Amino acid sequence: MNLQNIQWKIHLADGSAPNVHEWFKALGTWIPDSPEVFVDVADYSHVQDGPVIFLSGHNVAYSLDGTGRRLGLLYERRQPAEGSNAEKLNESFTSTLQHAALLEADGTFKNKPKFLVGDVKFFVNNRGIAPNKDATFATLKPELEALLNKVYGAGAYTLTREPDTRQRFTVHVKAKAAVSVAEALKKLA
Amino acid sequence: MSQQELYTSDAAKYWKEALSGKITPLWKMNVDEFESDIALKKMGKIDHKLFAETRLRMGAYGQRYDNGHRYDGKTVRNIPFPEAFKGPDTYWDAPGMQRIKLPWGGLSADQMDLFADLAEEYSDGICHITTRQAIQLHYIHIENCPSMYRRLGALGITTREACGNAVRNVSADPMTGVSPTEVFDVTPYAQAMFEFLLGHPDAQDFGRKFKIAFSGDKEGSSGLVNIHDLGLIAKMKDGKRGFEFYVGGGLGAVPYSAHLFSDFVSEDEILPLAQAVCRVYARLGEKKKRHRARIKFLVADMGFEKFRETVLEARAKLPFDPTWAAYIKDLNRLDEKPSRPAGNGVWPIAATGDAEYDFWVKTNVKQQSQAGYAAVIVTLPLGDITSNQMRDLAAICRKYIKDSVRTVVEQNLLVRWVSQNDLPAFYADLKAIGLHLPGAESILDVTACPGTDTCKLGVSSSRGLAGELRKQLAEKSTHMDDAVRNLRIKISGCFNSCSHHHIADIGFYGISRNVAGYVVPHFQMVLGGQFQHNGGTYGIGVGGIASKAVPGVVEKITGMYSQHRRPDENFHAWVERTGKATIMQSLQDIIEVPPYETDKSYYVDWGDVREYSVKDKGMGECAGEVVTLTDFGLKAADRELFEGQLRFESGDVVSAGSRAYNGMVLAAQALLKLNDIDISSNPDIVMERFTKEFHDTGVFNDPFAGPKFAQYYFQAHTHRGQGLDKDKTSLFLHEAQLFVEAAHSCYARMSMADASTSSATV
Numbered sequence: 017m018n019l020q021n022i023q024w025k026i027h028l029a030d031g032s033a034p035n036v037h038e039w040f041k042a043l044g045t046w047i048p049d050s051p052e053v054f055v056d057v058a059d060y061s062h063v064q065d066g067p068v069i070f071l072s073g074h075n076v077a078y079s080l081d082g083t084g085r086r087l088g089l090l091y092e093r094r095q096p097a098e099g100s101n102a103e104k105l106n107e108s109f110t111s112t113l114q115h116a117a118l119l120e121a122d123g124t125f126k127n128k129p130k131f132l133v134g135d136v137k138f139f140v141n142n143r144g145i146a147p148n149k150d151a152t153f154a155t156l157k158p159e160l161e162a163l164l165n166k167v168y169g170a171g172a173y174t175l176t177r178e179p180d181t182r183q184r185f186t187v188h189v190k191a192k193a194a195v196s197v198a199e200a201l202k203k204l205a
Numbered sequence: 206m207s208q209q210e211l212y213t214s215d216a217a218k219y220w221k222e223a224l225s226g227k228i229t230p231l232w233k234m235n236v237d238e239f240e241s242d243i244a245l246k247k248m249g250k251i252d253h254k255l256f257a258e259t260r261l262r263m264g265a266y267g268q269r270y271d272n273g274h275r276y277d278g279k280t281v282r283n284i285p286f287p288e289a290f291k292g293p294d295t296y297w298d299a300p301g302m303q304r305i306k307l308p309w310g311g312l313s314a315d316q317m318d319l320f321a322d323l324a325e326e327y328s329d330g331i332c333h334i335t336t337r338q339a340i341q342l343h344y345i346h347i348e349n350c351p352s353m354y355r356r357l358g359a360l361g362i363t364t365r366e367a368c369g370n371a372v373r374n375v376s377a378d379p380m381t382g383v384s385p386t387e388v389f390d391v392t393p394y395a396q397a398m399f400e401f402l403l404g405h406p407d408a409q410d411f412g413r414k415f416k417i418a419f420s421g422d423k424e425g426s427s428g429l430v431n432i433h434d435l436g437l438i439a440k441m442k443d444g445k446r447g448f449e450f451y452v453g454g455g456l457g458a459v460p461y462s463a464h465l466f467s468d469f470v471s472e473d474e475i476l477p478l479a480q481a482v483c484r485v486y487a488r489l490g491e492k493k494k495r496h497r498a499r500i501k502f503l504v505a506d507m508g509f510e511k512f513r514e515t516v517l518e519a520r521a522k523l524p525f526d527p528t529w530a531a532y533i534k535d536l537n538r539l540d541e542k543p544s545r546p547a548g549n550g551v552w553p554i555a556a557t558g559d560a561e562y563d564f565w566v567k568t569n570v571k572q573q574s575q576a577g578y579a580a581v582i583v584t585l586p587l588g589d590i591t592s593n594q595m596r597d598l599a600a601i602c603r604k605y606i607k608d609s610v611r612t613v614v615e616q617n618l619l620v621r622w623v624s625q626n627d628l629p630a631f632y633a634d635l636k637a638i639g640l641h642l643p644g645a646e647s648i649l650d651v652t653a654c655p656g657t658d659t660c661k662l663g664v665s666s667s668r669g670l671a672g673e674l675r676k677q678l679a680e681k682s683t684h685m686d687d688a689v690r691n692l693r694i695k696i697s698g699c700f701n702s703c704s705h706h707h708i709a710d711i712g713f714y715g716i717s718r719n720v721a722g723y724v725v726p727h728f729q730m731v732l733g734g735q736f737q738h739n740g741g742t743y744g745i746g747v748g749g750i751a752s753k754a755v756p757g758v759v760e761k762i763t764g765m766y767s768q769h770r771r772p773d774e775n776f777h778a779w780v781e782r783t784g785k786a787t788i789m790q791s792l793q794d795i796i797e798v799p800p801y802e803t804d805k806s807y808y809v810d811w812g813d814v815r816e817y818s819v820k821d822k823g824m825g826e827c828a829g830e831v832v833t834l835t836d837f838g839l840k841a842a843d844r845e846l847f848e849g850q851l852r853f854e855s856g857d858v859v860s861a862g863s864r865a866y867n868g869m870v871l872a873a874q875a876l877l878k879l880n881d882i883d884i885s886s887n888p889d890i891v892m893e894r895f896t897k898e899f900h901d902t903g904v905f906n907d908p909f910a911g912p913k914f915a916q917y918y919f920q921a922h923t924h925r926g927q928g929l930d931k932d933k934t935s936l937f938l939h940e941a942q943l944f945v946e947a948a949h950s951c952y953a954r955m956s957m958a959d960a961s962t963s964s965a966t967v
């Protein structure tokens with residue numbers, strides 16, 4: 017499978033309930049200040065179980081995401097990505113962590129967000145290439161494990177595929193021990 | 206490299222192969238052709254303009270910032286998209302909007318699941334219901350469109366002619382078929398009209414869009430026949446089915462009421478007559494001046510009787526087409542059936558003591574003509590629903606009903622055929638997914654177009670304001686006077702009226718105003734329109750209000766209405782009796798815009814964090830004193846116009862016309878004062894110099910509407926507001942208002958340009 021439309025979601029630690037106005041502001045500052053091509057930021061805090069604050073971009077979009085009733089930072093690859101699957105997985109997860117680090121350090125927030133790197137969701141947002149089925153999981157699992165072994169260590173995490181086949185292909189990654197954003201980035205470097 | 210390889214991803218190939226047998230041959234061909242057009246465009250073989258019209262006809266729009274520029278609150282920055290274009294000044298890779306039309310708003314559970322998937326995969330996880338019963342997805346990449354179209358096509362949905370100069374979505378009152386007050390179900394007629402005119406040769410050469418609506422009920426609202434290019438209201442005559450047939454209505458900048466073309470057109474005649482209207486519009490309608498190209502202008506220019514005669518002549522000459530009446534033998538094919546046994550049929554539904562549930566029943570549950578069943582409005586704030594909510598709602602619908610969901614022009618969903626017995630469980634299921642909001646069809650249910658969020662034409666943040674109003678009103682809703690609760694608020698981001706602000710009790714459209722050198726987001730307030738009677742009465746502009754002052758203004762006006770209305774006096778009648786002067790007078794203390802240094806929040810729009818605009822003044826302390834002659838002149842123009850509206854209200858049409866014309870002259874003169882403080886007040890000299898210095902130079906041109914507003918002034922200069930009857934004076938007042946607003950905008954643009962020049966040189 018030529019992996020495309022990768023998404024990663026790093027959940028926010030419980031208790032760090034977001035101030036959506038601050039998130040709107042923080043993500044908005046990425047538009048002029050980032051080497052990425054970002055376009056605009058949208059506030060969807062009036063709806064449930066979906067994006068809360070959405071930063072649209074050309075190659076990549078980021079959002080404060082509330083899908084599945086859990087908040088987190090969602091990375092979303094929107095343009096076709098080049099390279100091997102291993103490279104795409106590494107690059108996308110690294111970007112997600114780098115942007116989580118930016119947010120954790122962002123002075124816009126009165127209560128700084130704290131991300132749970134040990135509680136992550138991986139998605140392939142493309143039903144054409146990756147239906148949410150066991151077969152897709154079987155295909156992707158080795159490549160996913162190769163990446164996650166670096167971050168958490170072999171055997172130090174569990175992978176669970178989302179059983180609802182209406183959903184996009186989703187794997188829940190749960191590490192047995194807490195990992196900080198900085199540690200994870202170091203391990204991927 | 207083949208053309209196919211140029212653009213086709215693995216996923217695109219998958220959908221093309223997997224769905225090829227599931228799409229109608231015509232739609233398959235349309236999508237294949239569009240896919241080829243994408244490839245040809247990428248190879249540079251189609252020019253920008255042609256490709257733009259091609260994609261528009263498939264419903265693929267541009268979106269704000271697609272020209273690669275975005276104001277960040279301080280300066281306009283370039284968005285570094287790769288150098289490729291999908292239209293003039295429209296970057297290939299810029300996110301766009303896809304409009305998907307749903308004839309008569311019909312939606313099945315499978316289609317809801319599909320919309321959830323499409324929004325998630327290609328958009329931002331949000332489905333947006335429009336004010337014409339379509340669904341829009343934003344942030345779409347053009348190259349994903351063919352796959353999206355195939356997936357829609359496999360479930361019977363086409364996006365063809367969802368945009369462009371074509372017959373748009375054929376809408377219908379969402380209660381039709383279950384309404385206790387309608388004459389008959391118009392669904393099969395709306396479907397027949399949609400199928401007949403889709404791609405019809407007589408409907409391919411319009412100068413502008415063409416919108417059609419059906420209503421089963423003359424007194425009702427959601428058909429909104431009066432505001433459509435072509436509208437049909439169900440009627441029985443001598444035991445036969447037919448329609449009152451209306452032509453030439455439309456909102457836009459200047460609203461026109463539809464003309465009654467015929468008080469009865471039999472069911473077998475509606476398609477050929479519609480064809481004849483399309484043929485006349487295509488052949489005689491304006492093609493070059495976009496702002497005069499809607500059919501309402503053709504009707505006005507020809508005179509209604511002449512237009513009618515021409516259409517009837519065209520009708521008589523049409524060669525017979527067997528499809529005109531073929532659909533009638535199969536009228537029941539779209540009939541809906543319940544999936545659960547009927548409830549007890551007792552109406553109104555008795556209160557349960559659960560205040561939250563009872564309030565929801567009161568505002569969101571409607572009686573059906575079929576005893577024991579109810580139609581439930583699922584309120585969607587700002588018309589938005591997330592992918593997961595849509596999927597979950599589809600599952601709920603499968604549990605309680607068959608495929609009988611409709612989109613609603615007030616940007617909600619209507620779930621029909623819910624057994625009265627199931628209402629508590631249905632409510633509980635909605636609550637579990639956050640779709641149990643009460644307040645449908647009330648003041649809480651604020652309608653808003655996309656505005657500055659995503660629309661390229663937006664001036665002020667309609668969605669931001671709507672969200673704020675909703676929040677503030679929700680806190681008071683359960684204790685509200687019913688008369689206030691039943692009011693409708695509609696907010697457009699610009700004069701184009703996509704939210705239907707002209708037919709709201711309280712309507713707003715986005716404008717900008719220069720306040721002491723700063724450009725401040727404002728809304729023009731339009732009071733006294735009526736949603737009932739198919740959008741029967743249009744409101745009139747009362748005055749510009751700073752965006753941040755609008756919630757206070759709404760609170761004040763609704764409070765006055767609640768306190769001072771007579772028994773059974775509706776809002777429209779109260780506004781007429783009270784008079785705009787009194788209303789505006791009572792608002793004076795809350796509409797004053799505080800100086801920038803005192804309260805910067807007024808200089809940032811709702812739902813945004815950027816300053817709306819900045820003029821680099823170099824020193825802040827004297828900002829409040831910088832009032833130019835142009836400021837004073839524009840204020841005088843506003844005042845003159847306001848006086849004109851008051852004269853009109855009091856029935857003095859002659860004086861209303863001349864005050865409105867004076868207002869236009871004052872606005873033009875105010876702008877000329879930027880170049881020459883001694884400019885004469887002689888209307889001929891003002892006209893001559895305005896033409897030379899503001900029109901011919903393009904300075905006055907609206908960024909999107911071009912010279913449209915200047916042309917209102919040119920026309921007005923020929924009649925000077927005199928010799929017009931009541932209806933024409935009413936239209937003229939709208940045009941004068943738009944011209945004066947355009948003068949404000951022009952001044953604001955010039956101020957911003959000055960500001961950026963001075964900041965660039967500092």
Ligand code: SF4
Pocket residue numbers: 654655656657660661662663664667697698699700701702703704
């Ligand atoms: S009213 Fe104006 S801002 Fe709103 S959607 Fe229409 S064109 Fe855009």
